[in-house]
Amino acid sequence: MKAYVFPGQGAQFTGMGKDLYETSEVAKELFEKANQILGFRITDIMFEGTAEQLKETKVTQPAVFLHSVISAMTLENFKPEMVAGHSLGEFSALVANGTLTFEDALKLVSQRALAMQKACEITPSTMAAVLGLEDKVVEDICASIDGIVVAANYNCPGQLVISGETTAVEKACEALKEAGAKRALLLPVGGAFHSPMMEPAREELAAAIEATTFSTPTCPVYQNVTANAVSDAESIKKNLILQLTAPVRWTQSIQQMIADGASSFTEVGPGKVLVGLIKKIDKDAETHSA
Known part of the structure; x- marks a missing residue:
């Protein structure tokens, strides 16, 4: 079975999507539609902006989503049999399997980015x-x-991201080094994603998600929260709301996809981070970058 996976925040790069815009009429239309929906020309920042401008959460999340989804929509014979996305990438996966429309997903991603940004400003x-x-x-x-510090991203065996209050995370890093961690390194992020610190954002996003139409998907999505195949629109909705404060179970998701018959994984979107993680989860997995 062909599995398609979609990256999250951090995969962005300057100039992303420009080649798609210039070589595909479909891509150009979708990018222009995105500019209208967002109310600013995100394409200008994606194609010509600095790394600093791209790093702003309100830009990063829609930019990575757009690159992933528009790449998927311009692929030949794009017929996923199972999908998954890392954090933000789950929204791209839900467009790929028909659960969400391009327009609705982009609006939700934009609202998610702004809600997360606000939540980050409440507590360091x-x-x-x-x-x-x-x-x-x-x-x-x-x-x-x-204090608050939790496991946030199970990326691959031996690579985990923790998240929480700055002082608690710093204390945890010291304790983890003492326990034998090769590295325990603070990340240049805006705040504590996938932790209880995102509760204000979760409440805000929940209202937006509840007001959005979710259709029956064409193939199962392996959601971050459960690491299991989900095909029921209501369950997908519920898990998407929980995702902001719950950990990303990426290792477990990939293991489950392989157990359920995934024969190849294709990463669609900027970068090759997920392909690298999948190889660390199962060195025999067949992987491709679209």
């Missing part, structure tokens, strides 16, 4: 990458720290 918070420890060790150390 951050994330850190932890390399070389078992998941259970990281979870136990986080649980022992005063």
